[in-house]
Amino acid sequence: MSGLAIKPSGIPRSPRRLKAKKCKNPACRAEFVPARSFQTWCSPDCAIAITAAKKQKERKTLEQRDRREIKVRKEKLKSRSDYMREAQISFNAFIRERDRLAGHCCISSGRPLDWNGNAVDAGHYRSVGAAPHLRFDERNCHAQSKQDNRYLSGNAVDYRIGLIQRIGLEAVEALEADQSVRKYTIEDLKAITAHYRALTRELKRAAV
Template sequence: MLATKQPKPKTCKNPACRASFVPQRLGQAVCNYTCGLAIKEVNQEKARKSLAQVERREIKVRKEKLKSRAEHLKDTQQAFNEFIRWRDQVAGHPCISSGRPLDWSGNQTDAGHYRSTGAAPHLRFDERNCHAQSKADNRFLSGNAVDYRVGLIARIGLEAVEALEADQSVKKYTVEDLKALTAHYRAKTRDLKKGAAA
């Protein structure tokens, strides 16, 4: 008579248990009924989370499709402004208009435009036209334009400042342009953050 082969011991798949057991039936993965219920609950929770992630992604895609051009412009402006603040922080620049050190720890630093986005919307995303500036100068001193010009000449040169001042071109951004610019400035900001963390 042939001896029947005994099954090899297994480790329980329940992460809370991990006990060694000899399976009683084919495909048995847990040592007892309680561990089986625990695994089932874990799998159901994973499935719920996965479904929730899919739903969130679908909602995000639907919202993106419903966005107006103005909302895309706002997104691009936020991405651009964040890049400007990181660019000047990494470079160690002081406030462009006052020359004082900037407070990078809180929410005290703006990305201030030399020629405002209202007066020169075509220069809204021109990196020469925007620099880190204290909130006090940008918001309460209307950009402190005279001192901003002095600081800008010191930073980029008189010729570049005069070119900015003379620029009267017209630029219309499509939704696709704005999406591309948003992605571009988010990527540049990520690179700056990685460099600063290294």
């Protein structure tokens, strides 16, 4: 038997012609008439290309899922000190970008800073060890040369002079008098990290 449909009169019915469609291969997109309703390719080469693209997409999806799972596992293993370190890094990066765009010199020496290398720190007036509650206070942290921050112990006397010039004596005395206690939860630290990363991105976009 031929497989053609038989009309009630006994006369074979002609096969239904499928409508033309566009090839799903993005590099082709030629119009063709498929031999089967499910066919999405116009040629064997396009069929291979479509299959390869589908496999690549599936592989990418699996890789993204794996990365998300790894990130979740890493988050579970993090300690509070890890979150504190991330928050401090994001805050310090914001301070450096803020002062770079403002064209500030070293807060303590007054000398121009070398922004091209790795010679600039975010130096705290009242140190993180002595005043941990001020570690994320933008008034208390400014771009400073590594020489002054690391090898001159922050150059505190000259830092104070530069700080008064920048934010005023009243603000400096307020920092010096601040003996408040601040406990940062992990959620606080996550929020601080996200906040300063976003601010840094905004500064960089505005500078373009």
